[in-house]
Amino acid sequence: MRDEADDVRTWWLGVPPSPEVAARLAEIARVRAQVFLPVVILAITVSLVVSEPAGVPVTPAILVLNLAVLTTAITVFVGLRRDWFPASQSHAIGALVWLLAPITTLVSTMLTDVSTLTLPLMIELASLPILIETRWALIPSVPVVATALALMTRSETLGIFAVAVVGVWILGVIMQIALRRSMIRIETHRFDLQRALERLERELGERQRAEADREALRDQFVHAQRMDAVGTLSAGLAHDMNNILGGILAFAEILRAQATDPETREDLDRIRHEAERGAALTRGLLAFSRRGAYRKRAISLGGVIDDMAPLLARTLGKNIKLERTDGAIAIVEGDPAQLGQILLNLGLNAADAMDGTGTIWIATDVVELAANEVGTLPAGSYAKLSVTDTGVGMDEATRLRMFEPFFTTKAVGKGTGLGLAMVYGAIEAHGGAIGVASAPGKGTTIEIYVPTVEAAVERPKRASTNPSLLRGVVLIVDDEATMRAGTARIIEQLGLSALTASDGDEALAVFDNQRGDIALVLLDMAMPRMTGAECFKALRQRANVPILLMSGYTDHTAAKALLEAGANGFLEKPFTVEQLGTEVDRLLGRRARTAGAPPA
Secondary structure, three states, X not given: OHHHHHHHHHHHHXXXXXXXXXXXXXXXXXXXXXXXXXXXXXXXXXXXXXXXXXXXXXXXXXXXXXXXXXXXXXXXXXHHHOOOOOHHHHHHHHHHHHHHHHHHHHHHHHHHOOHHHHHHHHHHHHOHHHOOOHHXXXXXXXXXXXXXXXXXXHOOOOHHHHHHHHHHHHHHHHHHHHHHHHHHHHHHHHHHHHHHHHHHHHHHHHHHHHHHHHHHHHHHHXXXXXXXXXXXXXXXXXXXXXXXXHHHHHHHHHHHHHOOOHHHHHHHHHHHHHHHHHHHHHHHHHHHOOOOOOOOEEEEHHHHHHHHHHHHHHHHOOOEEEEEEEOOOOEXXXXXXXXXXXXXXXXXXXXXXXXXXXXXXXXXXXEEEOOOOOOOOOOEEEEEEEEEEOOOOOOHHHHHHOOOOOOOOOOOOOOOOOHHHHHHHHHXXXXXXXXXXXXXXXXXXXXXXXEEOOOOOOOOOOOOOOOOOOOOEEEEEOOOHHHHHHHHHHHXXXXXXXXXXXXXXXXXXXXXXXXXOEEEEEEEOOOOOOOHHHHHHHHHHHOOOOEEEEEOOOOHHHHHHHHHOOOOEEEEOOOOHHHHHHHHHHHHHHHHHHHHOOOO
């Protein structure tokens, strides 16, 4: 009950309104004055019409006064409609509007001495609650009541009329105070609700942003899982695939060396080329999935396009026009094979989007980017590669998923959904970013940014095509029979003897039986039962024979650890005769020279 009593007491005594509530009350006072003015004008006009029939004479002075009041009322009404008065004067204007009618009544009473005019005066006093500010309700009403009482005394009508006038005035003031308190509470509550609503909207907006961020993180997580699925798939297939390609490549080169028919040699060259393409694709998948490494060196981005443009032109078809624009020379640290594969994938994707007819623009330049201007790239100098097509374009949903593994809009059997995923992974591995602009019916522009480097372009080292023909026995340890056989044939072609083992246990047994004859061990790193690393350690405990690591797939961290532990080199499958011959020449030739050198 105490709380209710306090609430009632506060209601009557009033609480000073806040600035925003005070401004709102001034606005309401202005609106009330504007609405009440037509009532005043109508009332004065009607009173002039009915005064004579009601027994109140309309003298010239009364007529002039009423016309003056009407003119004032109309002027104030126009001023309110046209915003002539500042908001700070709203309460004063409201008091003036209320005062217009009592003035005409009092003057008419004064000039005619008709006591019945007390009735319209009482009605006018009863309208006092239309004023919002109590101070401005008292300022005009007190003189009106005092004047009315004085006139009543003069006309000897003080009695019941005076009591009624004072009573109506007191009631009007009480009602004005009560209504003002209620209005302050209502407006305060309204502003509180408005602030609460704004706060709720902000919280809802923050929650929606948080939900959007969470959804983006979920999408990124799903994307990462799909990327990891590609990596797991490629890791599982890479070793076997590269062993198969290695065997094909080895026997193709052996047969080519023995072939005399030009057409046969040409066919074998084609087999070799396709095997190398398959190896590059597998290496790209491994690097994309972060289970392999790119062979980076300083290269010119324009040089990559020079190398790929003829192949791209032949691949795209005769109905697709290829346009090229080169800006400043862009030097980047990258894998030319992978950057070329990126360009090829983008070109093929653009050709599919154009249904085999249209134009592809390829442009390069060097740009300076601000931090986070493209993705999360730091500020710096970047080589920019743009590929623009005149194809069908993409909607937003497709654009958001275009780099996802296995996502494709092509018909079944027309695409795997890995091309753009490989592009995405390759660019990320090169420290770059990709921007895509596309809309249905307006084509697509893909912009690739790769950091530039201050370095001279590195030319690739050519493998020796004439390795030294040495003598000795080479132990080949590989779990893939075709790879063992193909490598053994290459070793024999180099003039060496070959021994083979299918796993680590067999390799150790062969090594123990032929320890004095074995000059080099070719050791596959991924084998069942005993791994290449375990076999390497066991061989090192037996002798300090040169060991050349080889693998179609491996964690390059593990390969680096074995190289630091004393392994003599690493050869990635599939390899060519020249690559293997160069490594054998390097290891056995150097070893032979060291063994034959005179003592110091």
